Amino acid sequence: MESVTKRYPDGTVAVDRLSLEIPDRSITVLVGPSGCGKTTTLRMINRMVEPSEGTILLDGEDIQRQPVTTLRRSMGYVIQNAGLFQHRTIVDNIATVPRMLGWGKQKARARAAELMERVGLDAALAKRYPYQLSGGQQQRVGVARALAADPPVLLMDEPFSAVDPVVRKGLQDELLRIQDELGKTIVFVTHDIDEAIKLGTMVAVMRTGGHLAQYAPPAELLSSPADTFVEDFLGGDRGIRRLSFFPSGRLELTTGPVIPLDATAEQIAAPTPLPPGDRRGRQTARLERAARPDGRGHQAGPAPVPRATVRPGTDSLRVALDCAVLSPTGWAVAVDTDGRVTGVVSQQTIGEAIRSAHAAGRDDERDDEKVAG
Amino acid sequence: MSDYLHDFFDIPSDLQHSWIGLVGLHLREALLPVAAGLLLALPIAQLCVRFRWLYPPVLSVTTVLYAIPSLAFFVVLIDYTGQTELTVMIPLAVYSLVVLVPAIVDGVRSVSEETLAAATAMGFGPLRRYFQVQLPIAVPAIIAGLRVATVSSISLVSVGMLIGNQGALGNLLHDAQIYNRPELTWNSVITTALLAILVDALLVLVRVLLTPWMPNGTARRKPAPALEDAAR
Structure with missing residues (x-):
């Protein structure tokens, strides 16, 4: 992933001249209050939102240069509430992108079964429909679906914010474990600074108006916040929290x-x-x-x-x-x-x-x- | 009793159909318009979903069309299509729109924002997304609309009697009058009602078969390990 500069005005400015270099094979977290443009930033990476200025480079190549569906199929996407296809079974949900890429049915299903195991889902759930699963399980399916075609990049938009804290912690630990095994380039959006600090290799704190307030590893964020906004956003006892590192x-x-x-x-x-x-x-x-x-x-x-x-x-x-x-x-x-x-x-x-x-x-x-x- | 039954099913020859024949005719005159209405409603609804501003005026137009009495339709159409089944079916198709268009629009709109975003993000083009995600998820709403449209269409076919025996089972009402045979009235009413109930039940069955993913109603309830798992 290469350096990114872009601005996005459509009357209002959602993201303002943002430059980020997202390191390969690590988790980069975009964090900020609602309306700071973090989701917009994420969606520009897979061109669900087109930047009005600036360019986004992926491995040195402008993402505008390949067909948009090809680009998207090469990036896993996980969304809040999972966004599963309610009319398809779990295994078919996970196999969606491989099927679109022209894999055979057998191969796609085998791959789906493999991924269910990887994200900690019981194989017995394969033929279930999404409504039969708990929120946490649905989110796991969401992650499995995003990983299905083995994309190098994973975009995650507040994936764990709709589940309860205990399940969320489990999912976060699972994500870190999966990341240890697979080494994807993950861009993770959240409004939860603790989640950002826990998961992020690099954390980009954004402020309202789409400005980048600070871009640093979590330990540095806690020890030396760039300004009072970042400091306030980090909240109390950051001294204690920094001890985690x-x-x-x-x-x-x-x-x-x-x-x-x-x-x-x-x-x-x-x-x-x-x-x-x-x-x-x-x-x-x-x-x-x-x-x-x-x-x-x-x-x-x-x-x-x-x-x-x-x-x-x-x-x-x-x-x-x-x-x-x-x-x-x-x-x-x-x-x-x-x-x-x-x-x-x-x-x-x-x-x-x-x-x-x-x-x-x-x-x-x-x-x-x-x-x- | 058997005499009565015999009279009950003894259809006057001027109708040129047996009882079964009338049933078949009735179904054709009722169902073809709904099918045509569905084919027409799908693109109209999609336009309404795509261009939100279009929906209110489209709704008004379908409602106004529904308010036109079928007799008025016949008067206009008879110059073009004559005293044929088609003259009966065109208004019925138009009427079905008042139910079907909103049903499809609501159904397609009921697909959650997250599901749509996920589909787009996975690289679904607009067409694929419509046919593989939006339409299947709208099926329950569409069938709910179809049920209302079909039942109302089955009962409305009878007015075709007014343009020269094009009302299928409705024609029995007229014959009951002219031949003074009240049992034909009963035949018409009961058969029409039974047809409506049967077709409705059939549509429910189709819904159940098409949507095994629906949470409530007929979906098989397995003891969900989902719950055990959630507790982990």
């Missing part, structure tokens, strides 16, 4: 007593050393409550907080800090990938790790400046 691998762990949340008073009174391999290990947390005279206080306690442990190396500093904050003692419990306790880490240590990560980030930026200079 810092790995927790270098956290120094100390050993300490870790007592399962469901320990009895006796176990607490006679602390056994940290049992290696104890999967229930949570926190030193419950000490005070569990030590109540009746020795039963623990049973009335709330259920253990899910994910209250951190896996150094896999998780980010944000997870580590979250754990430490959730723990009544202020210590986060570290576990290995099998869930065995490997140690504990204090808020203070995490704080130091954050400071050094910030310092490293600044060094990087300085290096960049030197290169640029």
Whole structure:
């Protein structure tokens, strides 16, 4: 995907002199408030909207130079609410573009079945009609349909905004997994900045009137927003959210007593050393409550907080800090990938790790400046 | 009783048809106009969808045409088409438009914005999109319109009696009067009603066969793993 410059006035200006270089084989997110021209921008890429000025180059070639239907068939398109053909079965929906490209029925259906598996759809759904599927499943079909002819480019227009947050998270994770496997060039439109930060390799923040406010990787967006608009749009606690981009691998762990949340008073009174391999290990947390005279206080306690442990190396500093904050003692419990306790880490240590990560980030930026200079 | 039944089906010879023959004639005079109306309505409706401003005036015109009494149509047409079936069928075809055009327009418009955008984005040209997406999705609405048009057409055929025995089963009403045979009136009314009910049921069947993708009504309800899956 090559550099793009275009302006789109039809009385009102929807997109104003926008230049974007969209990197190959990565997810570029266009994000902004409604009416900022992000969908218009996306639709110019497959010429559902023709730019009034400027050109769009795909692999160095002007997209105006090939027939519009050919162009569109080479780009997958996923839309809000999936936009499935309600009168066709799931397998036929997915096979639509391959069939138009002249594939045989058998081959197209085999391909559809393969894609259903890839997007995590039960093969039993193949002969169903869209109304028989949940919103999340329909959206998966939408993604499968877009991938059917193996297009190099995938355009996604707020694909996950009509499903509930739990399903949305599942779909986002799935998209990242699929992207790991397939390495498409994806342009993704959303109004949800968190979704943009989660999915984007590059994020283009657009503001009303079709102006590009900032185009940067998500970590840079959070650390140095270009102006107050971007800052406001990012919303609160961007400092905390930025921690998602810092790995927790270098956290120094100390050993300490870790007592399962469901320990009895006796176990607490006679602390056994940290049992290696104890999967229930949570926190030193419950000490005070569990030590109540009746020795039963623990049973009335709330259920253990899910994910209250951190896996150094896999998780980010944000997870580590979250754990430490959730723990009544202020210590986060570290576990290995099998869930065995490997140690504990204090808020203070995490704080130091954050400071050094910030310092490293600044060094990087300085290096960049030197290169640029 | 059997005498009565015998009289009931004893069609006077001036009609030159058996009872079955009259039924066939009636169906032809009723259904051909609806078919012609459908063929006419499809392009008109498509124009109305394509050019939105066209729809209100088209609706007014079809409504006004519907308001013209068939007798008036006959008076005009008889100079051109004579005392023939065609003279009966032309007004019926025109009348069917008042139902069919809005049915098709609403049906085609009922296709969601997302589905249309998705079709366009996948590289459907306008023609392919019309025939493969819009029209199939409009089928339930079109058939709903066809049901009304057909039933009304079946009952309206009877007025053809006024232009010299072109009313098929309606002619029985006239004969009942002149031969003083009230059972022929019953025959006409009951047969016409049965025909209407049968053809209507047939159209419902066609709808069911054409639209296995419809959520409600006759669609087979399998215990949906859709739900289990959604819970994942």
